[in-house]
Amino acid sequence: MNAIINRIKPDDFPILIAGGFVVIILLAGTAYTMTVMGTAPLLTPNYLMTQLQIGAFLGIAAIGMMMVILLGHIDLSIPWTMAAAAMMATSVGGPAAIPTGLAIGLLVGLFNGFGVAYLRIPSMIFTLGVDTVLRGLMVAHTGGYAPQTEATELMRWLASGRVLGIPNALFVWAAIALIIGVVLQRTAFGRAIYATGNKEAAAYLSGIRTRWVIVGSFVVCGLCAAAAGMLLAGYSTRAYQGMGNAYLLPSIAAVVIGGTRILGGSGRLTGTVVGVILIVLLNSVLSIMQMPEAGRQIIYGTVIVGMLLVYGRNAKITS
Amino acid sequence: MNTSLYEHPFVELNGVSKFYAGVRALEGVDFACRRGSIHAVLGENGAGKSTLIKVMAGVVSPTEGTLRVEGRACSFSGPSEAVSEGIVCVFQELSLMPDLSVADNISISDPPRRMGLIDRGAQNRRAEELLARINCEDVDPRMLVRELSLSRRQMVEIAKALGKNPKLLILDEATSALTARDVETVYRVLGELRDEGVGMLFISHRMHEVEALCDRLSVFRNGKHIETFDRGERTQDDIVKLMIGREVEHQFPPKPEPVARPAHLIVSNLAWENRLNGVDLAVGRGEIVGLGGLDGQGQKELLLALFGCLRGVKGSASIGGNNALTLSPAEAKSSARRIALVPEDRKTEGLMLPMSITDNLLAASFSRVSRGPFIDPQKAKAAVAAGIEKLRIKAGSPDAAVATLSGGNQQKVVIAKWLMTDPELILLNDPTRGIDVGTKQEIYRLMRDLADAGNAILFYSTDYAELIGCCDRVAVMYGGRIVAELQGEAITEEAIIAASLNISTARTAAIYAESGV
Numbered sequence: 001m002n003a004i005i006n007r008i009k010p011d012d013f014p015i016l017i018a019g020g021f022v023v024i025i026l027l028a029g030t031a032y033t034m035t036v037m038g039t040a041p042l043l044t045p046n047y048l049m050t051q052l053q054i055g056a057f058l059g060i061a062a063i064g065m066m067m068v069i070l071l072g073h074i075d076l077s078i079p080w081t082m083a084a085a086a087m088m089a090t091s092v093g094g095p096a097a098i099p100t101g102l103a104i105g106l107l108v109g110l111f112n113g114f115g116v117a118y119l120r121i122p123s124m125i126f127t128l129g130v131d132t133v134l135r136g137l138m139v140a141h142t143g144g145y146a147p148q149t150e151a152t153e154l155m156r157w158l159a160s161g162r163v164l165g166i167p168n169a170l171f172v173w174a175a176i177a178l179i180i181g182v183v184l185q186r187t188a189f190g191r192a193i194y195a196t197g198n199k200e201a202a203a204y205l206s207g208i209r210t211r212w213v214i215v216g217s218f219v220v221c222g223l224c225a226a227a228a229g230m231l232l233a234g235y236s237t238r239a240y241q242g243m244g245n246a247y248l249l250p251s252i253a254a255v256v257i258g259g260t261r262i263l264g265g266s267g268r269l270t271g272t273v274v275g276v277i278l279i280v281l282l283n284s285v286l287s288i289m290q291m292p293e294a295g296r297q298i299i300y301g302t303v304i305v306g307m308l309l310v311y312g313r314n315a316k317i318t319s
Numbered sequence: 320m321n322t323s324l325y326e327h328p329f330v331e332l333n334g335v336s337k338f339y340a341g342v343r344a345l346e347g348v349d350f351a352c353r354r355g356s357i358h359a360v361l362g363e364n365g366a367g368k369s370t371l372i373k374v375m376a377g378v379v380s381p382t383e384g385t386l387r388v389e390g391r392a393c394s395f396s397g398p399s400e401a402v403s404e405g406i407v408c409v410f411q412e413l414s415l416m417p418d419l420s421v422a423d424n425i426s427i428s429d430p431p432r433r434m435g436l437i438d439r440g441a442q443n444r445r446a447e448e449l450l451a452r453i454n455c456e457d458v459d460p461r462m463l464v465r466e467l468s469l470s471r472r473q474m475v476e477i478a479k480a481l482g483k484n485p486k487l488l489i490l491d492e493a494t495s496a497l498t499a500r501d502v503e504t505v506y507r508v509l510g511e512l513r514d515e516g517v518g519m520l521f522i523s524h525r526m527h528e529v530e531a532l533c534d535r536l537s538v539f540r541n542g543k544h545i546e547t548f549d550r551g552e553r554t555q556d557d558i559v560k561l562m563i564g565r566e567v568e569h570q571f572p573p574k575p576e577p578v579a580r581p582a583h584l585i586v587s588n589l590a591w592e593n594r595l596n597g598v599d600l601a602v603g604r605g606e607i608v609g610l611g612g613l614d615g616q617g618q619k620e621l622l623l624a625l626f627g628c629l630r631g632v633k634g635s636a637s638i639g640g641n642n643a644l645t646l647s648p649a650e651a652k653s654s655a656r657r658i659a660l661v662p663e664d665r666k667t668e669g670l671m672l673p674m675s676i677t678d679n680l681l682a683a684s685f686s687r688v689s690r691g692p693f694i695d696p697q698k699a700k701a702a703v704a705a706g707i708e709k710l711r712i713k714a715g716s717p718d719a720a721v722a723t724l725s726g727g728n729q730q731k732v733v734i735a736k737w738l739m740t741d742p743e744l745i746l747l748n749d750p751t752r753g754i755d756v757g758t759k760q761e762i763y764r765l766m767r768d769l770a771d772a773g774n775a776i777l778f779y780s781t782d783y784a785e786l787i788g789c790c791d792r793v794a795v796m797y798g799g800r801i802v803a804e805l806q807g808e809a810i811t812e813e814a815i816i817a818a819s820l821n822i823s824t825a826r827t828a829a830i831y832a833e834s835g836v
Contacts, residue, residue: 187692188685195682198671205628205662205669206682206736207652265673 014259014311015271021307022278029285042285049167053160055280056169057232059273061247062254063180064224066272067217069255070184071197072264073116073123075221078251080134081108082229082244087138089155089230090239091147097155098230105226106219108134113215138241149238151230159234169231176224181269183220193217197264250279253304259311327390329354329487329518330375330406335384337370337542344370346542348384352535354486354518357509359529362539363562363783363816368522371539372489375520376408377401399428405486409476409493417465422446424464425479449478454504470498477505487518494523506532526555526820538562556813563783563812570760571788572767577807580606583775584643584744586625589634594620596799597634602744602775607766609790610779612819617799618779619663622746625777626660627651638744652683652740659683659742661733661750665726669733672722676714679721679732680706684739706735711761727758734762738769745769747778751785763789783815797821 029042041047061078068075081104089101108130115126141147151159161168184190192213195203204210228247233239258275260267282303286296328351337345345367352358362368373379374386377395385392388404395401398408415424422442423430431441446460455474464472473493480488490509494502509519509532523529529536530550537547538561545561553561580603589598595617602608610618624632627645636643638656645651651658662668670679680703681688688698703717710731714724721732730750737745747766751759766789770776780786786793793810795803795818803818805811 182693186694186696188689188694189692191678191681191685191694194674195671195678198674199667201668202662202671203682205626205648205660207648207740208682209647209649265671 011259011266011268011271014257014307015268015274017310018257018259018271018274018278018307021303022274022281025278025281025285029281029288032285032289042288049165049170051280051284052173052277053167053169053235055276056167056173057228057235058247058250058254058280059173059276060176060224060231061228061244062251062272062276063176063269064221064228065251066255066258066260066267066269067180067193067220067224068123069252069260069262070193070264070267071214071217072200073214073217074252075112075127075218075225076124076248077108077112077127077131077134078221078225079242079244079248080131080138081105081222081225082232082247083239083241084108084134084138084229085226086151086229086233086239086243087141087147087149087241090149090151090233091141093148093150093152095154097152101226101230102223105222105224105229107222108225109219109222110215112222113218116218117211117214135241142241149240151233151237151239155230155234156237157234159231169235172227172231176227177269177273180220184269189213189216194265197261198266254279257304257307326353328352328387329389331387331390332371332374332381333385333387335374335381335386337374337379338382343542345374345381348539348542348544350537350544350547352487352518352520355513355516356535357513357519357521357533359521359523359533359536360539361529361536361558361562363781366539366562367542368539369491370542372408372491372520372522375401375487376406376489378408402428402483405484406489407480407483407485407487408489408491409480410491415464415472415476415479418463420461420463421450421458421467421475422460424475425449425460425482427479428483445482446478449482450475452481453478453508470501473497474501474504477508481508485512485517487520488512489520489522491522494528502528526558530555559813559816563816570763572764574767574791575605575771577791580604584625584636584638584777586621586636587634589621589624589632589636590799591620591624591629591632594799595624595632598796598799598801600777600794600801602777604743604773604775605770606791607770607776607778607789609786609793610777610796611783611786611793611815612796612802614781616796616819618796619748620799621796622660622748622777622779625651625744625746626658643744652742657741657743658746659737659740659744660746661730661737661748663748663752665729665733670721670729673720675718676707676712676721676724676732677703677717680717680736680739683736687739702739706739709738710735710765727754730754730758730762734765742774744775744777747776749780750778751780751782759785783812786810786815787812795819 026042030040033040033042061082065075065078085101085104088104089097092100112127112130115121116123158168158172163171184193192203192208195206195208196210196213200210229244232243254275255267255272256262257278258267258271258273260271282300283296286299291299330352332348332350335345335348336343348371350371360368360371370379374381377398377400380394387393393404425446426442430437431445432438443460450456450458450460453474455471455478458467458471458475464475467475477493494505497505512519521529521533533550535547535549536558538545538558540562582601583604584602586598586600589595598617598621610621612618620629623629625636625643627647627650632644641655643656645656648660650656666672671682677699681699684702685694688694688702707714707717712728712731712735714728721729724732734750751762766776766778778790787810790810793805793815794801795805795815797819802821805814
């Protein structure tokens, strides 16, 4: 047993623990439904597919968040980047909708990256300000006239359609995760993100262009948020103000539960994916159990803090 | 005056040793100082002076040995306990909080209180009295410390120490930041304090200060107390000899015969802020040029300026005829310049400690192991294996975290990382600090091999023996400029120390003439 534990890399511990917790959530939920209803809906493929489909929006936003957390930064502008991208995409409409939304994400990311890397403003403050400015812009945008909020066909198809019984949103999530996974592991940019997140001074003195790395990560984060926002608009058939508000804290939580160090420097993409699944299932099972909102919040928060405590102990033992 | 009070030592150390993670900073030190006397502590960089005063001021506790205050054995668990015994320290690095007022800073540990709340009026009056004592009436106690010049801040620091009613005042390079006027004032105040029966421990690199001020002198070397004597018992030359010692600790590879070498790097009139004040230097291919001098005379800034880390550098530097000054290390290491820097602190500047040896080795040369945007795992693996092989890095696996390696092997990783970029100018900032003798010798050997292969090496070391053993030429810095260049036989410890202390200008002028600069 110990031999097996020793062979596991420290980075993988959180992933295994989170994965185990996912199984526990499913079993506990099934035990509950078996006693109360006598059925096991949680284990049906259809239920799981639906959960993953809902998880895809959070999953994509969390991948972007992970890129900046790996640097020891944070992006609090995700909610309104999502909303702004979705709202601008729907008001442009037609084939230009998705490129417009992505362009919004790119611009926000560039701006965030510029503020953090060049103006050296702490990311927590700068992105919070950007979030507020975006909200103001969107209010102004909808104030004078009623822009179109209807999601385009393509957006709806990507978010709600299915191919071979698998939700398309899941394909989008998987594709983005695959690309970012390769970027993080196999490109100079990805390795530079880890180096910069570990010790910016050492990375800089190694001749890594740390400012570009920071800007690049924020751009990826903005693009991911924009993609998540547009998918969400497709899923609910329209874009609306405040649509991204429920995604900020879960996206940070998913990254951290997945084992990424909140101060940057280490973490694996698989962990973030598992973290998203954990959060989505936890929410779903708690609502099946008809847990009141207050209880759900308490359990949700306790799980996040509890997981971090467990990881902290592991880190001490392994180092 | 009760003279008997001053005949017995006030603070006495017996057999004190201090080890930092196995590295010896002090070894078996017996030391005593009295009240009513100014006692100088002299020694090279790393001789153990700072550790000595940290032990006395309660900042660190000794690994072995005892400390007695007025004959009583004491063990301090923190500086506040030392202060309550009357031992007060003015530290080299300023300990003031820039965003608090002068009065707040002076009374920070024990502010005057009324009904439990801080009495601002009394606090300001107290600050005014203390500042008046050191002729600093122009400093308003309500001003923020950050609005003051460096010299005034240092004076506030001294006022703060006086406010603690010291019986023994420790001054660690406390005059290094002062203007000439303030130095005069401090001398006067120190004289008055001595007459009042306060003991002082004075650490300074300025020989003439020590000569003018101190009654007794102690020399430290390699963590050991060498000798203590009264002023006037030894000449300046004797003191310098005591500071150097005679032991030969290192084995160095043989140096080649001096030959004229075409200059690869030419630095002229390089200036930055007030740390570099017009540096002129040339380094040829195949040559190891040492940078000597005391800590903080601009050596580090010179290396950083050449590596593109500093903004607003004036003057010029060229490599093979092209401008060498850049605005980032990324450009400095590019194929146009091929500069590498092994930085001062490997733990914070050289390595990403939690990351693997592989990641650290590749950090400066991703583009060399990539195919398009993707890192080629085969190339990366081969490059890492070659780096480990070349420097004989002892590691279980290339995937192990660098933090698990010994200090010497960590430094080898930093050097290997840079050698993978095929540099032509290698800047080394004290690369052998805190590593074992065996690895040091490997590094000396490697430096000579690199030079023989046609690279230019600029090597800053705080260890004079290294400069003498390794370098074809040594440039000694003082006050942000090069005050002496020594070559061949002229590289002796006496000459380096004399130039470092900037005491024998006639002699250094002669050396200048000799080397034809």
